[in-house]
Amino acid sequence: MTDSELAESRTPREPSSGRRGTNLPRMGDYNSLVVLDRIRRSRAGISRVEIAAATGLSVQTISNLVARLLEEGMIGEGARAGVGRGKPRTLLHARADAAHAIGLHVDPLTITFVLLDLTGAVVHRVLERTPERLEDAIALMAERVVELSVRVPAATLRGLGVAAPGPIDAVEGRVVHPPLLSDWGDVPLRSRLATLTGLPTILDKDVTAAMAAELWQRHHDLGGTTLFSYLGYGVGFAFAREGELLPGSSRNAGESGHLIVDPDGPECFCGRRGCLGVSSSLEHLISRGVALGVLEPFDGEPEPWQEDVAMSRLAEKAEAGDSAALEILRTAGRQIAHGIVLVADLLDADRVVFGGLNWERLAPYITAAVTAEFAASGTMRELHEVAVEGSELGPWVGAVGAASLVLDEAFTPKPSALVAQLG
Amino acid sequence: MTDSELAESRTPREPSSGRRGTNLPRMGDYNSLVVLDRIRRSRAGISRVEIAAATGLSVQTISNLVARLLEEGMIGEGARAGVGRGKPRTLLHARADAAHAIGLHVDPLTITFVLLDLTGAVVHRVLERTPERLEDAIALMAERVVELSVRVPAATLRGLGVAAPGPIDAVEGRVVHPPLLSDWGDVPLRSRLATLTGLPTILDKDVTAAMAAELWQRHHDLGGTTLFSYLGYGVGFAFAREGELLPGSSRNAGESGHLIVDPDGPECFCGRRGCLGVSSSLEHLISRGVALGVLEPFDGEPEPWQEDVAMSRLAEKAEAGDSAALEILRTAGRQIAHGIVLVADLLDADRVVFGGLNWERLAPYITAAVTAEFAASGTMRELHEVAVEGSELGPWVGAVGAASLVLDEAFTPKPSALVAQLG
Numbered sequence: 001m002t003d004s005e006l007a008e009s010r011t012p013r014e015p016s017s018g019r020r021g022t023n024l025p026r027m028g029d030y031n032s033l034v035v036l037d038r039i040r041r042s043r044a045g046i047s048r049v050e051i052a053a054a055t056g057l058s059v060q061t062i063s064n065l066v067a068r069l070l071e072e073g074m075i076g077e078g079a080r081a082g083v084g085r086g087k088p089r090t091l092l093h094a095r096a097d098a099a100h101a102i103g104l105h106v107d108p109l110t111i112t113f114v115l116l117d118l119t120g121a122v123v124h125r126v127l128e129r130t131p132e133r134l135e136d137a138i139a140l141m142a143e144r145v146v147e148l149s150v151r152v153p154a155a156t157l158r159g160l161g162v163a164a165p166g167p168i169d170a171v172e173g174r175v176v177h178p179p180l181l182s183d184w185g186d187v188p189l190r191s192r193l194a195t196l197t198g199l200p201t202i203l204d205k206d207v208t209a210a211m212a213a214e215l216w217q218r219h220h221d222l223g224g225t226t227l228f229s230y231l232g233y234g235v236g237f238a239f240a241r242e243g244e245l246l247p248g249s250s251r252n253a254g255e256s257g258h259l260i261v262d263p264d265g266p267e268c269f270c271g272r273r274g275c276l277g278v279s280s281s282l283e284h285l286i287s288r289g290v291a292l293g294v295l296e297p298f299d300g301e302p303e304p305w306q307e308d309v310a311m312s313r314l315a316e317k318a319e320a321g322d323s324a325a326l327e328i329l330r331t332a333g334r335q336i337a338h339g340i341v342l343v344a345d346l347l348d349a350d351r352v353v354f355g356g357l358n359w360e361r362l363a364p365y366i367t368a369a370v371t372a373e374f375a376a377s378g379t380m381r382e383l384h385e386v387a388v389e390g391s392e393l394g395p396w397v398g399a400v401g402a403a404s405l406v407l408d409e410a411f412t413p414k415p416s417a418l419v420a421q422l423g
Numbered sequence: 424m425t426d427s428e429l430a431e432s433r434t435p436r437e438p439s440s441g442r443r444g445t446n447l448p449r450m451g452d453y454n455s456l457v458v459l460d461r462i463r464r465s466r467a468g469i470s471r472v473e474i475a476a477a478t479g480l481s482v483q484t485i486s487n488l489v490a491r492l493l494e495e496g497m498i499g500e501g502a503r504a505g506v507g508r509g510k511p512r513t514l515l516h517a518r519a520d521a522a523h524a525i526g527l528h529v530d531p532l533t534i535t536f537v538l539l540d541l542t543g544a545v546v547h548r549v550l551e552r553t554p555e556r557l558e559d560a561i562a563l564m565a566e567r568v569v570e571l572s573v574r575v576p577a578a579t580l581r582g583l584g585v586a587a588p589g590p591i592d593a594v595e596g597r598v599v600h601p602p603l604l605s606d607w608g609d610v611p612l613r614s615r616l617a618t619l620t621g622l623p624t625i626l627d628k629d630v631t632a633a634m635a636a637e638l639w640q641r642h643h644d645l646g647g648t649t650l651f652s653y654l655g656y657g658v659g660f661a662f663a664r665e666g667e668l669l670p671g672s673s674r675n676a677g678e679s680g681h682l683i684v685d686p687d688g689p690e691c692f693c694g695r696r697g698c699l700g701v702s703s704s705l706e707h708l709i710s711r712g713v714a715l716g717v718l719e720p721f722d723g724e725p726e727p728w729q730e731d732v733a734m735s736r737l738a739e740k741a742e743a744g745d746s747a748a749l750e751i752l753r754t755a756g757r758q759i760a761h762g763i764v765l766v767a768d769l770l771d772a773d774r775v776v777f778g779g780l781n782w783e784r785l786a787p788y789i790t791a792a793v794t795a796e797f798a799a800s801g802t803m804r805e806l807h808e809v810a811v812e813g814s815e816l817g818p819w820v821g822a823v824g825a826a827s828l829v830l831d832e833a834f835t836p837k838p839s840a841l842v843a844q845l846g
Binding site for chain 2: 019020021022023024027030031034035037038054055056057058061167169176224225237239241242243246247248249250251252253254255256258259260263272273274342343345346347348349350380382383384413415416418
């Protein structure tokens with residue numbers, strides 16, 4: 001495969017014009033993925049009868065699909081579990097080493113890499129500081145990906161997922177002047193990495209990847225409407241409905257930098273005050289810390305790692321009870337919470353999931369403020385609650401998500417795929 | 424059917440937990456709807472061969488499904504169209520009178536009623552001023568609906584759709600303290616109207632209904648992500664993706680009253696300034712008109728019809744070049760445009776469609792401002808354009824949409840229905 005063919009093979013589908021029909025082969029493929037999905041999500045193992053009950057398919061259909069998956073080596077048969085006086089049931093489990101994907105997540109501070117197996121478990125992980133020069137960064141990414149790739153049989157490796165700060169050009173696989181990596185300009189990251197690693201490569205926004213991680217990793221489906229709120233150098237959003245991503249027209253859904261969350265907040269480059277982007281930015285929080293004497297002033301423009309250290313220091317001081325530090329983080333928590341409640345109610349979401357590099361440090365201040373703001377939002381709360389949860393993937397959520405996008409494309413049953421465009 | 428059974432039968436589905444499989448009967452039903460949908464959307468008629476090409480189904484499958492639809496009386500055979508030297512093709516068309524639905528839309532000023540046929544054409548329409556007392560309003564609704572219902576054979580009438588200002592309780596079919604009908608309190612409108620009319624009844628938000636009207640009426644699918652912006656007594660939003668509504672967890676998606684669009688704008692009851700709800704409200708525009716001497720002051724609290732007349736007067740004066748009136752509507756246009764661009768970019772929408780009772784009067788001011796704001800929004804516009812369109816349904820979009828929800832539920836092929844929960 002040439003470089004451009006590799007890139008081409010993962011170009012997002014064009015929106016369809018008019019519904020298409022479905023047919024038997026497509027139905028079989030879909031049902032096979034439904035069965036694999038049930039088996040994968042049931043870590044303790046699941047029997048054919050249980051799969052039939054859970055999926056609404058007949059036991060005969062399940063037996064045929066299971067035979068095919070066993071033959072393909074995607075699943076294995078394990079212990080027989082006796083229940084009551086009936087015939088003991090043979091438990092099926094996903095074969096973890098039947099498929100792998102590599103994910104990498106680049107942000108201004110670090111590049112994180114993971115190798116995932118079919119069950120979504122992290123087999124290997126690597127963390128690097130982001131090199132200052134773009135070419136150094138690309139070379140480092142390719143090198144680490146190739147090192148990870150040789151750890152598993154080539155036939156099981158489904159591809160590379162790359163998570164980068166938005167906006168992105170998903171059609172061309174480019175990172176397009178990301179404000180967080182402003183020196184990068186306009187980089188065809190997907191084709192560059194596909195060429196250097198020889199792997200089919202997907203590029204997506206960091207927040208979209210983080211949402212994909214939650215969808216792939218959880219052992220119960222995320223039904224209803226989910227809002228993922230990613231806290232890194234600022235706040236970003238991603239959306240999912242009934243277990244499928246809602247990535248928007250160009251996979252850039254979630255742009256929310258200019259929602260006004262506090263008209264008395266800090267000035268934004270757009271000319272307004274209190275936009276969510278600037279109010280939640282590391283740069284703003286740290287400069288407040290310096291202004292109020294909580295943090296030492298920097299000697300010149302701080303490097304990303306210096307900002308990270310300063311943010312940790314600010315959070316530690318707040319935790320120790322420093323009133324100025326507390327005030328800074330409580331204000332930020334309220335501002336971010338206001339933005340989250342606006343977006344959650346706009347989408348009528350069931351659930352907000354938080355994650356990202358800055359989540360743990362801000363969690364105490366945001367959680368309290370989001371809960372209070374939801375409670376105060378009146379009529380909508382009479383109709384339904386909104387669950388508030390933290391991701392369990394910590395700083396790895398972006399890289400795990402990037403790899404999950406690869407596994408998701410290959411293995412998640414999607415009703416929309418039943419009616420996908422032909423060849 | 425008892426009242427509560429009627430209501431129960433249209434209760435929204437619970438979110439599924441885990442993907443279910445699909446099967447042959449469900450596939451057949453889905454494909455049958457795909458064929459009917461193609462025929463319905465092709466007003467000039469369409470041949471079996473053309474349907475096969477458009478849907479990806481075999482000609483044999485199409486012939487079987489067409490035979491079934493002919494037998495059910497949903498479609499008819501028409502003229503033979505000769506193309507080139509081949510055998511002339513028999514053109515198929517939807518039988519307009521094979522199915523009907525009634526829609527009603529209640530807002531503070533008017534109640535609009537339509538009777539739609541299967542092709543989406545309006546067979547009858549009625550407009551009434553909204554009675555002041557709730558019980559009078561419900562009695563009037565039931566009376567007009569029954570009058571419309573006897574105009575068509577009972578067997579073809581699929582039900583009643585009701586569009587009301589949000590928020591709504593979709594599970595119970597209640598209108599829940601709508602700010603626009605504050606005297607109404609908490610009304611179980613769905614079951615009240617189901618009982619009085621004997622029709623299966625759906626209740627949804629006015630803006631959701633308006634979006635449904637666009638999805639049902641258009642002869643090409645609305646692919647990608649669409650944002651409907653409804654201008655009535657304020658602004659509301661609804662969302663769709665690939666031709667399906669995204670109504671949110673409780674069918675209340677689109678709540679946007681407290682997005683700040685102008686920090687120097689009018690005071691909102693929430694304590695902030697320049698929220699989209701208050702900035703775009705008839706009440707605010709009219710009070711500005713009075714304050715600037717464009718409109719006569721009211722003698723006491725104005726009735727809804729007085730506000731409507733005043734709004735028309737304001738728009739006429741602006742059109743005639745009155746500088747104060749122009750300034751009021753241009754300011755409102757900019758504020759509303761800012762809110763729309765925020766929401767469109769948050770969702771990464773392909774298209775914004777406008778409609779509602781106040782759309783025509785505000786269109787010149789909003790269209791210019793939206794176009795300018797999209798052009799100024801930088802990187803996202805390098806990635807894709809956003810189309811801006813007006814609904815062609817004018818003040819009837821809510822009622823047409825309410826009826827469309829009924830037809831949509833019965834006749835739109837939805838990939839998600841392939842894997843719906845079993846009975």
